[in-house]
Amino acid sequence: MTTATPTGTRELTYLRAINEAIMLEMERDPRVFIAGIDLAARGDVFGTTAGILPRFGPDRIIDTPISENAIAGLAIGAAARGLRPVVSLMFMDFIGVCYDQILNQMAKMKYMFGGKVSLPLTVLVNAGAGSSMAAQHSQSLEALLCHIPGLKVVMPSMADDAKGLMTAAMRDDNPVFVVLHKRCARLAGAVPEGEYVVPLGKATVVREGRDATVIATAYMVHEALRAAERLAARGIEIEIVDPRSLSPLDTQTLVASVQKTHRVLTVQEAVEFGGFGGEITAQIAQHAFDYLDAPPLRLGAPFSPVPYSPVLEREWLVNAERIHDAVVSLVEG
Amino acid sequence: MTTGAAETLDSEQLLYMFRRMVTIREFEEAAGRLAEQARIPGAVHLYAGEEAVAVGVCSALEASDAITSTHRGHGHCIAKGGDVRLMFAELLGKATGYNHGKGGSMHIADVEIGILGANGIVGGGPPIAIGAAFAAKYQKQGGVAVCFSGDGSTNEGTWHEAMNFAALFKLPAIFVVENNHWGEFTRQEAQGAIAQLSLRAASYGMPGVTVDGQDVVAVHAAAREAVDRARRGEGPSLIECDTYRFYNHTGMSEGDPRPREERERWRARDPLAIVRGVLEQRAILSGAGADRVVEEVRREIEEAVRFAESSPEPDPADLLTDVYTV
Numbered sequence: 001m002t003t004a005t006p007t008g009t010r011e012l013t014y015l016r017a018i019n020e021a022i023m024l025e026m027e028r029d030p031r032v033f034i035a036g037i038d039l040a041a042r043g044d045v046f047g048t049t050a051g052i053l054p055r056f057g058p059d060r061i062i063d064t065p066i067s068e069n070a071i072a073g074l075a076i077g078a079a080a081r082g083l084r085p086v087v088s089l090m091f092m093d094f095i096g097v098c099y100d101q102i103l104n105q106m107a108k109m110k111y112m113f114g115g116k117v118s119l120p121l122t123v124l125v126n127a128g129a130g131s132s133m134a135a136q137h138s139q140s141l142e143a144l145l146c147h148i149p150g151l152k153v154v155m156p157s158m159a160d161d162a163k164g165l166m167t168a169a170m171r172d173d174n175p176v177f178v179v180l181h182k183r184c185a186r187l188a189g190a191v192p193e194g195e196y197v198v199p200l201g202k203a204t205v206v207r208e209g210r211d212a213t214v215i216a217t218a219y220m221v222h223e224a225l226r227a228a229e230r231l232a233a234r235g236i237e238i239e240i241v242d243p244r245s246l247s248p249l250d251t252q253t254l255v256a257s258v259q260k261t262h263r264v265l266t267v268q269e270a271v272e273f274g275g276f277g278g279e280i281t282a283q284i285a286q287h288a289f290d291y292l293d294a295p296p297l298r299l300g301a302p303f304s305p306v307p308y309s310p311v312l313e314r315e316w317l318v319n320a321e322r323i324h325d326a327v328v329s330l331v332e333g
Numbered sequence: 334m335t336t337g338a339a340e341t342l343d344s345e346q347l348l349y350m351f352r353r354m355v356t357i358r359e360f361e362e363a364a365g366r367l368a369e370q371a372r373i374p375g376a377v378h379l380y381a382g383e384e385a386v387a388v389g390v391c392s393a394l395e396a397s398d399a400i401t402s403t404h405r406g407h408g409h410c411i412a413k414g415g416d417v418r419l420m421f422a423e424l425l426g427k428a429t430g431y432n433h434g435k436g437g438s439m440h441i442a443d444v445e446i447g448i449l450g451a452n453g454i455v456g457g458g459p460p461i462a463i464g465a466a467f468a469a470k471y472q473k474q475g476g477v478a479v480c481f482s483g484d485g486s487t488n489e490g491t492w493h494e495a496m497n498f499a500a501l502f503k504l505p506a507i508f509v510v511e512n513n514h515w516g517e518f519t520r521q522e523a524q525g526a527i528a529q530l531s532l533r534a535a536s537y538g539m540p541g542v543t544v545d546g547q548d549v550v551a552v553h554a555a556a557r558e559a560v561d562r563a564r565r566g567e568g569p570s571l572i573e574c575d576t577y578r579f580y581n582h583t584g585m586s587e588g589d590p591r592p593r594e595e596r597e598r599w600r601a602r603d604p605l606a607i608v609r610g611v612l613e614q615r616a617i618l619s620g621a622g623a624d625r626v627v628e629e630v631r632r633e634i635e636e637a638v639r640f641a642e643s644s645p646e647p648d649p650a651d652l653l654t655d656v657y658t659v
């Protein structure tokens with residue numbers, strides 16, 4: 001007797017999951033088109049859009065010049081006129097090149113126009129260090145997006161969430177940044193077949209525990225899972241919560257976990273100072289102060305650009321060992 | 334100083350254009366006075382003197398075509414068919430304003446008639462315009478998008494990116510550069526490497542012309558040609574309009590750094606006077622008839638100001654609405 005898989009999943013890499021989400025949505029909605037550098041003929045420098053050109057043709061997937069302001073403006077203008085653009089800015093670091101279009105145009109048009117326009121657009125960016133890409137190709141800049149009212153920001157860590165959040169982002173009628181992490185790209189996981197939506201604004205408990213809550217994003221979720229193994233050997237069981245959406249943020253789920261464990265550590269690959277961990281810990285201190293047995297802790301990268309030398313980059317990066325040590329000091333004091 | 338192109342416009346079109354131009358002038362004069370009396374909360378950037386550009390271009394467009402505008406956007410908004418009552422209410426930050434008081438002068442928009450907003454960022458509009466042009470091409474309804482920008486913005490990278498993108502993809506876009514010779518408080522010649530901005534079109538492989546921006550008939554003729562070209566799928570064009578704003582970058586005349594001689598020279602080329610000359614020459618409207626139009630429009634503007642001033646303020650409870658589409 002065969003055992004049917006109720007959810008109909010199969011193993012897909014994180015990037016293939018994004019690819020699948022895009023193709024399904026393009027099939028479903030003719031208003032969706034995708035544009036960016038080297039997306040069509042090359043299938044994206046990261047491989048995210050492989051196979052889309054032969055399937056959908058050059059009217060639906062466009063290779064643009066290296067012209068980030070035009071790419072961002074293309075998304076804004078087209079969205080304002082009834083289309084549902086997906087654009088890629090390639091490396092997250094490049095939001096700097098078109099930051100006015102993001103910060104002052106895309107994020108604010110709806111509000112400034114008294115609600116009379118919607119911008120149902122999605123922006124794909126690839127963040128993260130660990131591949132010797134150096135300072136201008138390695139950043140995690142989610143804090144610069146989350147701070148801006150009018151934008152939404154999601155950061156999947158798992159392949160299934162990548163598909164579900166990408167779909168939700170494309171169906172959202174607001175500007176949504178889907179922040180992919182380079183080191184998650186080839187990580188595989190069980191991904192549901194067919195239509196799959198993970199709602200924006202919902203965190204998930206990746207690992208249950210009782211001694212401390214570790215709130216981690218993107219590749220740091222995987223480092224936290226590695227740390228959890230070592231910590232378990234020491235008798236410390238951490239609960240890992242992945243916010244998945246940073247804006248809107250599921251504060252309720254984060255707080256509920258802290259109410260259970262009484263200790264919290266946020267983990268981000270981004271620079272610690274001024275990073276999003278500060279927002280999360282502040283909210284937890286505000287909403288769960290009486291439940292805390294220790295001050296909320298943040299763990300992020302040191303206050304420097306990402307160095308090139310692998311020795312220095314390794315020194316810069318948050319990893320399982322540092323997460324382990326931070327939890328130990330949080331729990332054992 | 335009219336061209337032969339005047340003959341292709343019928344009297345109805347010319348009367349419409351005249352009326353729209355007068356509306357812009359009266360609106361701007363009223364807005365300027367209100368701002369000087371601190372009856373408008375923020376800054377105003379007046380379009381008076383440039384009426385022929387907005388009206389000449391927009392009268393070649395349909396309501397379904399899109400425009401992006403600049404921080405000096407009242408003229409574009411009116412020319413595209415904007416409602417002066419809703420505009421004044423927006424300037425005063427009232428709930429009844431176009432943007433429910435959330436945008437103000439620099440962000441006035443009416444997306445239903447294709448006005449994708451005035452813009453507080455110099456060069457902020459061009460990338461959005463090419464997005465609108467892309468959508469027009471994608472949707473295959475023959476629509477076009479006009480990007481209004483000033484001489485100052487042609488030094489912003491965004492303008493160049495938009496020009497290249499539009500030309501590369503043969504988008505149905507028209508780039509209208511309003512060269513009023515001053516970028517904020519500095520002369521164009523001290524900001525731009527070249528003085529004749531239509532020459533920039535050649536570096537993007539698109540046609541570029543310079544027209545007399547004070548002559549609505551000439552502007553319209555150039556716009557008509559560019560719009561038709563775009564609708565035929567032949568790609569974008571640049572129209573540089575040689576024009577001048579009668580008032581300072583912001584406000585009216587206080588602190589205006591421009592030489593008096595220059596300002597007077599351009600005042601002698603008032604676009605309203607030039608179009609009145611055409612109307613009279615073609616026996617469409619006499620001087621007295623034109624004066625009557627001005628009086629009627631003045632009453633409309635006064636009524637619009639009354640509407641705005643008697644309108645309610647926004648409800649503070651509405652502060653957080655419309656940040657997102659729910």
